[in-house]
Amino acid sequence: MxxxxxxxxxxxxxSKKPAAPDPEESLFDSGYLDSFxxxxxxxxxxxxxxxxxxxxxxNPRRFESIARIERYLDSKGNLAGA
Amino acid sequence: xxxxxxxxxxxxxxxxxxxxxxxxxxCDPEWILQATGIEERRIAGPxxxxxxxxxxxxxxxxxxxxxxxxxxxxxxxGSSERRFPGPAAEIGHKLGLSGVPAIDLPLASAxxxxxxxxxxxxxxxxxxxxVVAAEKMSGPAAAAPVDRNTAILFGxxxxxxxxxxxxxxxxxxxxALHSDGANTAALHLELSGPVQMNGMAVIRHATRRLPExxxxxxxxxxxxxxxxxAFVMHQANQNLIDRVARTLxxxxxxxxxxxxxxxxxxxxxxxxAAAEWREQAQFPAGDTVCxxxxxxxxxxxxxxxxxx
Numbered sequence: 001m002x003x004x005x006x007x008x009x010x011x012x013x014x015s016k017k018p019a020a021p022d023p024e025e026s027l028f029d030s031g032y033l034d035s036f037x038x039x040x041x042x043x044x045x046x047x048x049x050x051x052x053x054x055x056x057x058x059n060p061r062r063f064e065s066i067a068r069i070e071r072y073l074d075s076k077g078n079l080a081g082a
Numbered sequence: 083x084x085x086x087x088x089x090x091x092x093x094x095x096x097x098x099x100x101x102x103x104x105x106x107x108x109c110d111p112e113w114i115l116q117a118t119g120i121e122e123r124r125i126a127g128p129x130x131x132x133x134x135x136x137x138x139x140x141x142x143x144x145x146x147x148x149x150x151x152x153x154x155x156x157x158x159x160g161s162s163e164r165r166f167p168g169p170a171a172e173i174g175h176k177l178g179l180s181g182v183p184a185i186d187l188p189l190a191s192a193x194x195x196x197x198x199x200x201x202x203x204x205x206x207x208x209x210x211x212x213v214v215a216a217e218k219m220s221g222p223a224a225a226a227p228v229d230r231n232t233a234i235l236f237g238x239x240x241x242x243x244x245x246x247x248x249x250x251x252x253x254x255x256x257x258a259l260h261s262d263g264a265n266t267a268a269l270h271l272e273l274s275g276p277v278q279m280n281g282m283a284v285i286r287h288a289t290r291r292l293p294e295x296x297x298x299x300x301x302x303x304x305x306x307x308x309x310x311x312a313f314v315m316h317q318a319n320q321n322l323i324d325r326v327a328r329t330l331x332x333x334x335x336x337x338x339x340x341x342x343x344x345x346x347x348x349x350x351x352x353x354x355a356a357a358e359w360r361e362q363a364q365f366p367a368g369d370t371v372c373x374x375x376x377x378x379x380x381x382x383x384x385x386x387x388x389x390x
Contacts, residue, residue: 035117036321039286055268058282 003073006048007066014040023067028060038063045069051076084202086252086387087150087210087244089357090143092135093344094126094238098220107230114234119320123237123345125220130238132162133169136216137176139240139350142357143212144177150244152182153209156197158349160190160271160378161217173214183208190217190271191316191377193349194241195385198373199257201245209246215349216240225276232279235319237345241353250390252371257385258299260291269378288322288376293329295384296374303386307332311365311389316375317341317351326374338363348377365389 001009008020015032027033033041038060042053051073062072099122100111115121126135136157144150157170168186187193187200194215201211216239223236245254268283292315300307307330315323320341327334338359347354352375365371369389376382 034321035281035285036289036325039282039289042282042286055265055280055283055286058280058286060282 004066004070007045007069010041010044010048011066014044021066024065026064027066028064033063045073049073084205084245084247084254085250085390086254087246087248087250088143088147089353089360090139090141090145090242091354091357092138092142092240093124093354094130094135096125096127097122098125098237103234107228107233109230109234117321118234118345119339119341120234120345121342123220124239126218126238130218131169132159132216132218133172133176135218135238135240135350136169136173136214136242139216139242139353140173140177140212140214143242143244147244150210150246152179152212154201154204154211155179155182155184156187156201156211156213157184158187158189158193158197158213158215159217160188160193160348161219161222162186162188163218165273169216170214173216189377189379189381190348191318191351192375192379192381192383193377194353195257195316195373195375195383196259196381198243198245198254199259199383199385202254202257205245205247211245212242213245213353214240214242215353217348217350219277219346219348222271222277225274227276229276229279231281232277235346236277237347239344239347239350239354241350241357243353243356252387253390255370255386255388256299256303257383258295258302259381259383260295261379261381263379265380268380271378285322287380288318288382289325289329291380291382292322292326292374292376295382296326296330296372299384299386300372305370305386309370310336310372311369312359312363312371313337314352314356314359314371314373316377317344317355318346318376
C-alpha cells in the first residue's frame with residue numbers, strides 16, 4: 001500500500017465516510033474533516049508513520065488534502081510506508 | 083470536608099448574536115454555530131469592569147445566604163484590565179468586605195476550578211471562602227489583528243460560589259489539578275493585542291486531558307463515569323463537551339451546557355453553568371457531580387462532589 005493509500009484509509013476512518021476524496025481535494029471544504037476530526041487524523045498519522053507531530057506543526061493548511069499531507073510527511077524524513 | 087453552599091452568576095444585558103458578529107467578521111453565521119455550538123454571547127458595557135462583573139455574580143451567590151462570615155476571597159480572571167492589582171481586593175471592597183484577604187488567580191478558563199480546589203483546602207483554616215471568576219474576554223478576542231476563529235468564541239460574564247465547612251449543599255470529595263507550561267504558546271493573551279490561539283493544539287490537548295483528569299478523580303474515588311449524575315465543565319466549545327462525553331462513554335444529556343447562549347466566558351463559564359444547573363438540579367443524597375476545566379497554560383483539572 002502506498003503512503004497516499006495509507007493516508008486515504010486514515011481519512012476515511014476518522015471521517016467515517018465510505019470513500020476517500022481525491023488527493024488534491026480539500027478535506028475541509030468537502031466535509032471530510034472538522035477541527036476535531038483533524039486532531040484525530042493527526043494522532044492516527046503519528047501511529048501509522050511512527051512520528052511525532054509537534055503542536056507547532058498543527059496548521060490546518062498543512063493537512064488540507066491528502067497530497068499536502070503526503071508532502072508534509074515527506075518533509076519529516078524517512079518514514080514507514082515511504 | 084468542604085462543601086458548595088451556593089452558586090451565583092451574572093451575564094451582561096447586551097446580546098451579540100451570530101448574525102451581527104458574522105457581518106463584522108465577514109463569515110457565515112451557520113459556520114460559527116457548526117464549529118462551536120454558539121448562537122450568541124453577552125457583551126459587557128464599556129464602563130463595566132471585570133471587578134464589576136464579579137461583584138454582581140457574588141451578590142447573586144450571597145443573596146439567599148444568612149449573612150455568611152467570609153474569611154477569604156479568591157478571584158480568578160484571565161482578562162483583568164490591569165497588570166496589578168487584580169480584581170480580588172476591589173470585589174471585596176465593593177461587597178463591603180474590606181479587610182478580608184483577597185487573592186487573585188490570573189488563570190483563564192481553568193481558574194474557577196483551581197480556585198474552588200484551593201478554597202476547599204483553605205476553608206478549614208480561613209472560614210467560608212467566596213470564589214469569584216469574572217471575565218471580559220470579548221474585547222481581547224476581537225482586538226486587531228482579528229482572528230475570526232478566536233473572535234467567534236468569547237463572551238463576558240461572571241460566576242461565583244461559596245465554599246464552606248458547613249455540612250450542607252454539595253460536598254467536595256476530591257480534586258485533581260495539573261499544569262504544563264510546555265504549551266504556553268498555544269493559547270495566550272499578551273498585555274495588548276488579541277487572544278492568540280493555536281486551535282488545533284488546544285483541541286488536541288483538551289480532548290486528551292479532560293477525559294484523563296476526569297477519570298483520574300473518578301477512579302480514585304471508585305466512581306464510574308456512567309454513574310455520575312451530572313458533569314459541569316468549562317464551556318469552551320459544544321463539540322469538545324460532546325467529545326468528552328463520548329470518550330467517557332457517559333450520556334451526553336448529563337453534561338450541562340449553556341454555551342449556545344453565552345459562548346466561552348473563560349474562567350467564569352464553569353461557575354455560570356454551575357449556577358444555572360443548580361437551579362434546575364437537586365439529586366438524591368449520595369449522587370455525584372463532576373466538574374472539569376481545561377485552559378491556557380495549559381492548566382486542567384477535575385473535581386468530584388456529592389449530594390448530601
